[in-house]
Structure formats: structure tokens, C-alpha cells
Amino acid sequence: MPTNAVITPFFHAPSSTWSYVVRDPDSLAAAVIDAVLDFDPSAARTSTTSAQALVDHVAREGLDVRWLLETHAHADHLSAAHWLKSTHWPEARLAIGSGIRSVQKTFRPIFNLGEHFPVDGSQFDHLFEDNETFRIGALQARVIAVPGHTSDSCAYLIDDALFVGDSLFMPDGGTARCDFPGGDAATLYRSIQRLYALPDTTRVFVCHDYGPNGRAVACETTLAEQKRANIHVRDGVSEAEFVAMRKARDATLAMPALLLPAVQVNLRAGALPEPESNGVRYLKLPLDQFGKGD
Template structure:
């Protein structure tokens, strides 16, 4: 807890997701976590505005970017990691188990090219317990599976970026029913996060504004232990798995999932253009027919 990073969140209304700039106030070095690209399904057009806002914030404050990071392959928006890496000339990273998720979805899309060494897409693959520095801040990687098989948490001084594990206490926890997800693993990942010091600031990857309240994305370990609605209502691992599994059965397919994962499993790189110069995304017909696609949610 010797160093306290400054944290700026950027909320993306379309997906309810939050990107972060995490800076060392002493050196002006920073990293970006989970940047977003806008995508319009109707027209197939990409909007770089969400990531441009992050870039402009960094450049306007004279910060020096050392990393652009994914916490996991996202299912509800396009990752801006590759785009910002090019804009800011910074290396990229994700958890090393991304290869597992690539393998799952390579079969679903029938695109073997997706299942390849993650180092061809990101500059570094991070293992549980890995440490690196952003200025004078030490960043520790916690493997946090459950929502996906590849998810990681970044712990930086008194802050932890917990992606889609815990939401704000009134939002509960993330779904675990996507291919490769596991409700029991999610519970154990959450317990590991909640073993951090009680004053640790927790920054979530989404906020869906329960009851229409104002957007919030920061809590503490102590607040989550006391008030998280899913942990409060489900005492212990087995009860949590039952609650999470029953809830997940009622959730629709994220609107962006089938488009987003083809891009996000490549660190945000679009598929290679075909001979006419246009990139294309695939849709696996009837593969997820039992799920509705009218709402995007990770809840």
C-alpha cells in the first residue's frame, strides 16, 4: 500500500463498461486498462471516440503510457487495446490463459486462425503472480477465472481492477455461463480478491446502474464484504454457485458477443481484409439459438 495510483475512469454508455487510466503521480507514467471501441451492429461501422477520449486525456496531461492492458476477452464491446497501442506506441498484455478462450471460440467460429499463440496478438502474456512496474508503482497479476477462463485482476498499490468478477455492491457479480465460464471458479476468484486489505479500492469493469442511479465504479473490499447483494444472499460457495447458475439461465445473450469475440481474441485487431479490401465478421447460425440477443449484459 506504499503507493496510491491516481485513477480516471471512462464510462461507455452502450456497453456499460469502464476503461481506466492508472497513473503514478510521482513519475507521470501510466497504463490503460480495458479501452473500448464503439461498434454499430446495424451499419457494421467502428467508432474510435471512446478510445480517443482516453488518448486525449493522457496526452493532455503529459502522461507517458507504459502498458495497454486487457483483463479478459470481452463479449459486449470491441477492445480498443490494439488501437490505443498504435496511437500511444505502448505494448499490450493480457492473461496467459487467453489461449484457452481462443481455442474454444476457434471451434465455434470454425476459424482455426484465432487459436494461435497469444503472443502474436499481444506483446506479453501474464501469469498469476507476475509483477511489473508503471513508474514507481508495482503491478501484481491475480489470475481470476470464472467469468472467462482467462480473466486476470491487476493490483496496483491500494487499488485493484477486478474486471467482470464483482460489480458495485448493489449490482452483485458477473455471469459465468459463457463458453469457458465457471461459477465455482468465479466464487473462488472473488474470495481471493476480498482477501486483500479491507481499504483496497476495487474498480469494476461494468456498471449497469441498478434502479437508474448515477454511474459508479469504485468500491472497497470492506464495502463489498458488507453489502454485495449476491454474496449477502448466498452464504458460501455452494449457495453462490446455485444463485449464479439460476440467474445466468435467465440472462439474454450479449448483443455484441458474436461480433466482439472475433475481434477481442485478436487483441482488438480486425480480421484481415479480404481481396476486396473489406474485413468481415462471422455469425455461427443457430449455435446460440436458445438465448435471446435483445440486451447486452454481463450481469
């Protein structure tokens, strides 16, 4: 399969997130994947510095952004997709996997968002079904549902480039946790096996990298390398072994620092809550609902 997609990665150090601009070199049509809105939790302040770097790149290259793609409703950063669409690329379609409906149904009562809050995914322009195809100019793309980390997780296969979200990290980073509402380790194992059935030469682009053991952060590997060396789910690791490892590891992990602000924003496709009567927007913190008590 020829490699046509031109991929430019952007690293958001505070959340260890990789965002991507994917372009068709012939038509200059492009997609943006997993853009990040900066958020300072100590001051409850948002900013768009990181997202502006994507805008500047698109402007320099003369690209036509057709899609704003989310791999899932992230729990570790706020999405900048809504800001990008509303301020720069109104014609772009903001899309996520159809499993977002399940995530919205799970979290609507947790945040007490009320019956008026839609749980049909209508905050997004498009909800992808498993195996749905779409185009970015001349580039052929396919959606692969990969639930397990979350129920809405999906991967995007664009030419030979696979954007896996949080399902896989770099081989020395392993895999994402499965203890969030809607997560399931056995489901993640089976999802990863679907990815591993793709050609070994498929390029893999991860959503996060934490530089294990002090190495420089990285974003690209191959399926062959994942199958050979992923520390959690390489060739020869059974589903039962993976589930036991994942459950034991997840039990030791603290909740992500931005889970509560991130999820309630990302359920809205990155839109912030509407201002209240004083003109201020507010996020909710449901007390004593997560983590271990005293």
C-alpha cells in the first residue's frame, strides 16, 4: 500500500499528548486528530496556545481541514476541537466513535447534567460506526472500534498510518488503563488483536507517550514492533494473562488529575459549559465519587 499521508505530530508536554495533522499531498485536504486545549487546574484557566500551533501549521501549509477527529472522550486533557471549529475551520466535521453515547449516558448522572443534556452524541457533527470509511481528499480512511480503555475508543486507519488513541502506547509503555467507567481489560485485549491483524508494516501513531526510563518522547512505531515488544500485549501473551496484569496494575494507579474537568468538557465535543447568570462558566466536581475514601 503506498504511503500518501503526510503526518505532522505536535506534543503537548503538560498532558503528554500527541496531536496530529494528517494531509493529502495532492489536494491539501487535511484532518486534525486529538487537538488539546490548554488548562491550568490551579487557576481553572483555559488557553489556546497549543491549539494555535496547529492553526499556524495549517495556515503555513495552505491546508484545507475537513475533519476534526477524536479517538475518544479523553480523561487527561480537554479537547480543542470545538474551539478550532468555531474560530478557524467551521466547515470541518467534528467526529468521534458512536460509543460516545454510552459515555454520555454513564457520566450524565455523575455530573448531574440533567435530562436536558443530550446523550445521543448530537454535540458532534458525525458519529462513526465500526468499519465506516471516509476520505480526506484522496486519502482513504477507515474507523476501527477499539473499546476497552473506554467504551467509545476508536482507531483511525489512514492509508498505512494507524492512529490508535490510548489503546496502545509505544511498545515500552504498554497499554492504557481499563478501570474507568465503561472500561474492560478483556475487551481491550480483543480490540488490540483486531489491530494486530493489520499488516505488520502499518505505522502506528500513539496519543500519549511518557518517555519510560527517561528516553525521549516518541510517537511512531509499527505493528510489527508492537507485536514483538509491547510490554503488556505482545505475541504470546494470552487474554487471561493480560487481564490479570491490567487489573493488578490499574489497582495501583491514581485517578488522572484532569479527569473531572476533561470528561465533562469532552462529552460536549470540547465545548465549555454555557455561562451562568454572572457570565462565568463553571465545571462541576462531584465529591467522594471516585477513588478510595479514608
